[in-house]
Amino acid sequence: MFIEPNRRREPPHLRTGWIEVICGSMFSGKTEELIRRLNRTRIAKLDVRIFKPTLDTRYHQYDIVSHNATSIPSYPVQRAKDIANLAAGSDVVGIDEAQFFDLEIIDVCTQLANDGKRVIIAGLDMDFEGKPFACMPQLMAVAEYVTKVHAICVVCGDIANYSYRLVPSKDKVLLGETDSYEARCRRCFNLGNDAGRKEWVYEDEGMH
Numbered sequence: 292m293f294i295e296p297n298r299r300r301e302p303p304h305l306r307t308g309w310i311e312v313i314c315g316s317m318f319s320g321k322t323e324e325l326i327r328r329l330n331r332t333r334i335a336k337l338d339v340r341i342f343k344p345t346l347d348t349r350y351h352q353y354d355i356v357s358h359n360a361t362s363i364p365s366y367p368v369q370r371a372k373d374i375a376n377l378a379a380g381s382d383v384v385g386i387d388e389a390q391f392f393d394l395e396i397i398d399v400c401t402q403l404a405n406d407g408k409r410v411i412i413a414g415l416d417m418d419f420e421g422k423p424f425a426c427m428p429q430l431m432a433v434a435e436y437v438t439k440v441h442a443i444c445v446v447c448g449d450i451a452n453y454s455y456r457l458v459p460s461k462d463k464v465l466l467g468e469t470d471s472y473e474a475r476c477r478r479c480f481n482l483g484n485d486a487g488r489k490e491w492v493y494e495d496e497g498m499h
């Protein structure tokens with residue numbers, strides 16, 4: 292589990308910010324982990340501002356909602372630079388679905404951290420083809436802390452690192468959930484449609 296650095300007692304002129312990236316495949320718990328960290332900052336009575344791209348309307352227009360139905364209110368914004376203005380005066384900035392923001396999000400997060408804020412940003416590290424997704428590699432490079440979380444492969448039960456697309460679209464951006472994506476391990480992702488569903492044979496016992 293990520294343990295937060297405790298730097299609250301620094302006087303404001305000495306306060307340094309930092310960037311935390313939470314990344315992984317779909318269903319890996321990125322949003323749950325983001326919400327967990329943000330809730331703790333609210334308990335600490337810090338001024339927290341939370342953002343998501345307007346594009347992400349899957350579960351709710353305003354709230355950030357996990358696949359497990361935990362949620363937290365957010366400001367939907369169209370462009371990364373909108374965050375810079377709306378975050379003025381805050382202590383902590385939370386951002387979900389980072390992969391959908393324009394590349395300016397890297398400079399925006401850097402400036403917020405330079406201004407002494409804690410920036411917690413979650414996003415998909417890879418797209419449906421297993422390629423790095425938009426701003427995510429650069430964000431991981433400039434972050435102080437990177438947490439990679441994993442889902443469970445729905446084909447074989449191993450640790451899943453990939454988001455396998457079940458529908459034929461080749462568009463980079465295609466919103467969806469279990470209707471259009473599966474969490475898969477490396478092997479089952481590479482096998483594609485040939486990946487067989489789990490059917491264990493215990494040789495010792497001759498059981499299925």
Ligand SMILES: Nc1ncnc2c1ncn2[C@@H]1O[C@H](COP(=O)(O)OP(=O)(O)O)[C@@H](O)[C@H]1O
Binds near residue numbers: 316358443
């Ligand atoms: N294949 C899976 N592996 C792990 N969790 C899954 C899977 N499918 C659904 N879930 C659910 O998704 C939750 C994580 O959701 P969420 O935090 O929204 O993930 P992410 O933001 O990474 O897509 C888990 O707690 C679990 O209830």
Ligand SMILES: Cc1cn([C@H]2C[C@H](O)[C@@H](COP(=O)(O)O)O2)c(=O)[nH]c1=O
Binds near residue numbers: 414472
């Ligand atoms: C792999 C992949 C995903 N998407 C979309 C699908 C979902 O709407 C989000 C990811 O949400 P999550 O909180 O991580 O589950 O991204 C996409 O547009 N393109 C892709 O390649």
Ligand SMILES: [Zn+2]
Binds near residue numbers: 475476477
């Ligand atoms: Zn697998």
